Amino acid sequence: MGYVETRNLHKHFGDVRAVDGVNLDVSEGELLVLLGPSGCGKTTLMRMIAGLEAPTAGEIYIAGQRVDEGVPPRARGIAMVFQSYALYPHKTAYRNIAFPLEAAGQPPAMVKERVSGGARMFGLERLLARFPRQLSGGERQRVALARAVVRDPKVFLFDEPLSNLDAQLRAIARYELKEFQRQIGTTTVYVTHDQVEAMGLGDRIAVMEKGKVRQIGTPQDVYENPADTFVATFLGSPPMNLVEHDEATLFGFRPEHLLPRVAFPAEAPVLPYHLRVRQVEHLGASRLIYGYLEEETRSDQPVIADLPVTIPLPIAEQQVYEFAVPRRAMRYFDRRTGLRRDGAA
């Protein structure tokens, strides 16, 4: 049994099935990312685990105890970091971090010790007397993390905690978050719509759409072997190319696998394509080639190729080039259901 588990969990708002039968199984110490577009139900799912929403149906277990009925948030052993950090604006950093400890009725000496411990962990010692408005975005985030960690919770719930940081800071914060989670080894559920964050942070990723989990797996697994066309196109930037092969089958390949034929050894097993180039974007480390596959029967299937600068071949717009996709990189999807199949047939 998982450390955090949901069984056939539902949340309906009227006719809308925000969460529609989700089974999750998070192991102890694992960091599971819930990834999906806005409105996919990932935040509602997390709020049900936290106890801020009551499920319409289904069960939730934390550390083996059923919590969905009659266990209020404070008794679930969870700590949550909100998107806005939700610091108390009228309390200093110190009082913010101390708040959950005081609420739990800890003796003052213990509160003091734990707050200084948390402050040390996040390098906040000199900021404890400041109010949230006197702190930078990154500092606020660290206060929110310290407030979550001092209670020694069983489970961390993170609701897009990095989305309010600017892009430069985000990469560093992501690294620090991962370091910190590994160090203290607390089971974590992390909600985000940012696939880079999900790929970088998650031990596993649960990709959600329309209230359902489409696929759960390691970042590598969901990226390389997407369970269906939704996962295939939601993950990856630019997304996986999907082209019609025949009545029943879609071929899928990542832009970085669609390369000029000359980039492969002559004997390599590849599927050749003619690519009519419409536009070239130079992105520094790579070139994005937007174009259409030229076949005898049709030439209206748009694809994107992602060429690293290590392939310096000149490419001109409006010209047709020989490209190819390695066979091992090709994925096959059922046109009707969108589900991945093992072979082309």
Add this chain to the structure above:
Amino acid sequence: MALPKGVQAVAPAVPAVFTRATLADREAALGRLLLAPAALYVVVLVGIPFVLAILLSFSGARSGSLAFDWVGLRHFRAIIADPQFLLTLRNTLIFTVASQVLVMILATTAANILEAAFVGKRAVRMLLLLPWAVPVSLATMAWAWIFDSTFSVINWTLRALGIFQGWIYWLGDPELAMLAIIIIHVWRMFPFATVILLAGMTAIPLEIREAAVIDGASFWRRLFQVNLPLLLPVVTVAVLFGVVFTSTDLSVVYLLTRGGPYNSTHVLSSLAFQRGILGGDLGEGAAIALFLLPVLVFAAILLLRMARRAEVGG
């Protein structure tokens, strides 16, 4: 720019009327124009009567005469020595403090209840606002019957429930009459305070309130350590309005008891009205009415400063 020979500048095809600066483009002039009605209102209908009232309190002016003789602090000396005035001052303070405390407790409770989602919430909100919307004269007439010496509904109910068998003469006893006045005024004022508090509560970010739930704070800890401190600026405004409206209120006292029994329930404004308008002594009336002005101004400054400090979180 110099144009080559033979090339003519082509005039833009926009009529001159569109390119001329109009009043709407001259922000300084427009601003003054738009502010003028408000400024006029403040000066003519607030400023002048206010200055006039201050002047009156230092004069021996009486109604029915145009004489305006300067008497200095005579009225103020006279009223301070007047036991009726001192009783009235005490009444005003009790009336203001007691009703404001009750209003804030009731309004906080009502706002917390109305904030929760339940069936019929809109209807309850509407009903709650009624006391504030009903004309005070109508409401006080209804209350006068409720507190009537012969037909009091309260007495009848107490008796029917077997709680109290005696008969309470609400408006015949000075203390009970004051209590009745406070009850009516609280009933009138708390819907307004509730609305202000509700608005303030919806302005507290939901995530902060949820964070307090997740952090394990009990209802009372959330109320006193999170919600109320964040509401403080709004509460201050509500209290300030309440104090001003209450300490200057004439209607309930005048309509319910006319200051009786034996002038025991007068507040400053009703006494000022009795002496200044009914009694004709404009100077003394003005002195009584203005007596609390310095206190109110001081309280207002103090409260507003507190609210500002709470906002900056310092």
